[in-house]
Amino acid sequence: MSVEEFEQLERHAPETVWLEFIKGKVQVKPAPDGNHSEIVAWLQRECMQHLPDLSLHAERGLKTERCRKGRTRADGALVPRGGLKGHGEWSDTGTVLMAVEVTSWDADAAQRDRLDKPDGYAAAGIPVYVLIDRDDCTVTVFTHPEDGRYRRQVNAPFGAPVEIPDPVNITLDTEPLKEFAD
Secondary structure: OOHHHHHHHHHHOOOOOEEEEEOOEEEEEOOOOHHHHHHHHHHHHHHHHHOOOEEEEEEEEEEEOHHHOEEEEEEEEEEEOOOOOOOOOEEOOOOOOEEEEEOOOOOOHHHHHHHHHHHHHHHOOOOEEEEEEOOOOEEEEEEEEEOOEEEEEEEEEOOOEEEEOOOOOEEEEOHHHHHHOO
């Protein structure tokens, strides 16, 4: 399937279905549960407090992978304020400083959030990818994208401070995430 065919299919999908195009395959993105949404809202508040000139956009469509042949709906995309102005449903990643995913409880989460999406975000040149993993109660920060892979990753348990380096440059107090550890 081509990117153009995928975009046409996605435009005609019901509002309750979110589709992604990852590594040449159409995938259905699961609807977020309440805890998932609360975690994204927490991160939005943290970003607003510490990074007032940046905006974390939830469920943002991004053109990812090599040559922008992927279409991923990030749980969060951090951009300079106004950085998405004029963009359509699927944004080029040139203004994206950080992509965020919160794991879902579906069977494909391990492959999609831990392997496929980091590779796509790295190939698209997004400087930082943050994975909030509810399965093992950790936050992983991926940095230094090169040749379609992030070359560094730092993993911390919920509750530990998490350093997010440039171009974001903040430390997250992840203590509130312990509330979502089931």
